[in-house]
Amino acid sequence: PAAVYETANRLESAGQVALARQVYEQIIWRYPKEAWADMSRMGVQRTRIFALDESGDEASAKAAFNSVLQDFKGNSYLPSHVMWTAEGYYRKACKSQEQGDIVNTKKYFDKTLQTLDVVNTKFPASTEIPNALCLAGDCCRKLGDYQKSADFYQRVVDNYPAYNRAGQALFMVGRNYENMQDVGPDSQSQIRGKIKAAYKLLLEKYPYCGESK
Numbered sequence: 001p002a003a004v005y006e007t008a009n010r011l012e013s014a015g016q017v018a019l020a021r022q023v024y025e026q027i028i029w030r031y032p033k034e035a036w037a038d039m040s041r042m043g044v045q046r047t048r049i050f051a052l053d054e055s056g057d058e059a060s061a062k063a064a065f066n067s068v069l070q071d072f073k074g075n076s077y078l079p080s081h082v083m084w085t086a087e088g089y090y091r092k093a094c095k096s097q098e099q100g101d102i103v104n105t106k107k108y109f110d111k112t113l114q115t116l117d118v119v120n121t122k123f124p125a126s127t128e129i130p131n132a133l134c135l136a137g138d139c140c141r142k143l144g145d146y147q148k149s150a151d152f153y154q155r156v157v158d159n160y161p162a163y164n165r166a167g168q169a170l171f172m173v174g175r176n177y178e179n180m181q182d183v184g185p186d187s188q189s190q191i192r193g194k195i196k197a198a199y200k201l202l203l204e205k206y207p208y209c210g211e212s213k
Contacts, residue, residue: 001027001036008043012084015091021047035077042068042081050088053111065115069122079119079126086115090135097142109139130160134169141176150176157201167202167209174198 008023024040024047031037045068052061065085072078093108112135119132137152153176156169163169177195181188202209 001031001034005036005039005043008040009084012043012047012088013091015095017047017050038072038075039077039081042072042075042077046081046085046088049085050092069118079123079128082115082119082123083128083132086112086119086132086135089115090139093139093142106143109143112136112139130156130163130165130169133160134165137169137172141172141179146176146179150180161205167206170198170202170206171209174202 004027008020011020021044024043027040028037045064049061049064052064089108089112093105093112096104096108116132116136119128133152133156137149140149150173153169153172156163156166160166174195177191180191
């Protein structure tokens, strides 16, 4: 079932949610008592959430999302489900941005951030937290909120120094402060100090990180 589940995940990531749902349903039918079945049930609900959202029924999409939180409360795979939901919205935001659709770009980045907030607040001990913080940082950066983006990345650096993308997060702290130099003249010396501190720490703590080279 692992390979079949991976196929469903790939279809979902590619935006082929109807096909993904069919594969998830096959797993539920064939392996009803295995963990893959619960994961697939959540996958089915994700495809339903996205379908409702695309139809314009955002209230029902939100209700379906909240229903999953209640129905699978305590399930160890629930944080990952919420994270995957956020990633689905993120993909929609990026696609809208590529198409020049400003309204839906902001809408889906906002939905991504709202969903990531659920990961951060409801599952504070989850291994998904640093992933959620990095994705939130990227969303804020794409929305032009460089300070908030830097703050999310800084939380990764401070709280998850062994995370495999901690070096990249630290680099993004510096990059965000670089972007803030272009916003206005306020506290320029302070911003330059933060840029220097971030890149200095990057070289000291993560010398083999790709961003250090």
